[in-house]
Amino acid sequence: MIKFKIFFNIEKEEQWLNHMLSNGWICTNVNSAGLYTFNPTTDVEQIIRIDFQQDLRNEEQANYKQLYEDYGWRAIKEKSYDGTYYWLKRKDGHDELFSDNDSQIAKYKRLMKHACSWAVLSFIWLLCLSDNHSYFLNIKDAYLTPGLWDKEGLAFLFSFLFETPFAFMRFIPPWLFLATCCIYVFLYFRYRKSIEQILQ
Amino acid sequence: MKKHKLLPLSETMHYILLALREPLHGYAMMQKIEEMSAGSVRIAAGTMYGAIENLLKYHWISPVETQDTRRKVYQTTAEGLQILAAEQQRLQRILSLYEGADGYDKV
Numbered sequence: 001m002i003k004f005k006i007f008f009n010i011e012k013e014e015q016w017l018n019h020m021l022s023n024g025w026i027c028t029n030v031n032s033a034g035l036y037t038f039n040p041t042t043d044v045e046q047i048i049r050i051d052f053q054q055d056l057r058n059e060e061q062a063n064y065k066q067l068y069e070d071y072g073w074r075a076i077k078e079k080s081y082d083g084t085y086y087w088l089k090r091k092d093g094h095d096e097l098f099s100d101n102d103s104q105i106a107k108y109k110r111l112m113k114h115a116c117s118w119a120v121l122s123f124i125w126l127l128c129l130s131d132n133h134s135y136f137l138n139i140k141d142a143y144l145t146p147g148l149w150d151k152e153g154l155a156f157l158f159s160f161l162f163e164t165p166f167a168f169m170r171f172i173p174p175w176l177f178l179a180t181c182c183i184y185v186f187l188y189f190r191y192r193k194s195i196e197q198i199l200q
Numbered sequence: 201m202k203k204h205k206l207l208p209l210s211e212t213m214h215y216i217l218l219a220l221r222e223p224l225h226g227y228a229m230m231q232k233i234e235e236m237s238a239g240s241v242r243i244a245a246g247t248m249y250g251a252i253e254n255l256l257k258y259h260w261i262s263p264v265e266t267q268d269t270r271r272k273v274y275q276t277t278a279e280g281l282q283i284l285a286a287e288q289q290r291l292q293r294i295l296s297l298y299e300g301a302d303g304y305d306k307v
Contacts (some may be wrong), residue, residue: 021265051246053249053298058285066225066271067227067249068246070225070226071230094242096244097245097246098244099212100211103244103247103250140232
């Protein structure tokens, strides 16, 4: 079974994967496009944890993986391009990746840094795309066909339908970047709140 | 003087520096620490990885050459041992307070 889902928050993603697992579906592959492959399993006494480690160089990555494997964790996907690592293990009472507050906080700090850079990046893209253009404020302005709105009947319909995909390509991306930016800003504060909760 | 980021040592860091007075790789460290602490401290994988990275950064531990090509083995450095000695003094002072000294004389 393949499911499509997009997560921004790895804690929500982890919860969902474990929920699927408890229903007898084990995740066997995750793809960057948001496609999750599941196989049926009868062994529901397993646990999935998502770790976030950015900027691991090749040698460090091998070292990192070896350590987790020594602990009995098995990687669900071999390579990580975005810093997320999916680990699977049989439940044995030692089912967490972190055993003290410092390392838990360090994880949230890595996630905050990640969220922050994506928020800034998408904001920059948004600025680039919306620079001197009003396409995304009024969808009518995204139609660039000369004299389109003065046309009538079939001529209008034809030009309108022809231009529509292009208009959407001008209209939607700025909104997407704006949404992405907002989501990451929200995530940033969420992770910060998680740290505060640990420190309380 | 500003205090070092890792001082006073956390329980995790304490046990790792102590365990690494002999060369060990990550998982063996966890096992040894579990034994040293009579089962009360079990350092999880992510915590172990982060702690090793952190201690390497400050050169309190360093990698040791071994036959094992897959697992990196580490040992506490001279600097790390100095940190331990300073921590020992600090803790001894606290212990003496536990044991009834008023803190003004000796130590």
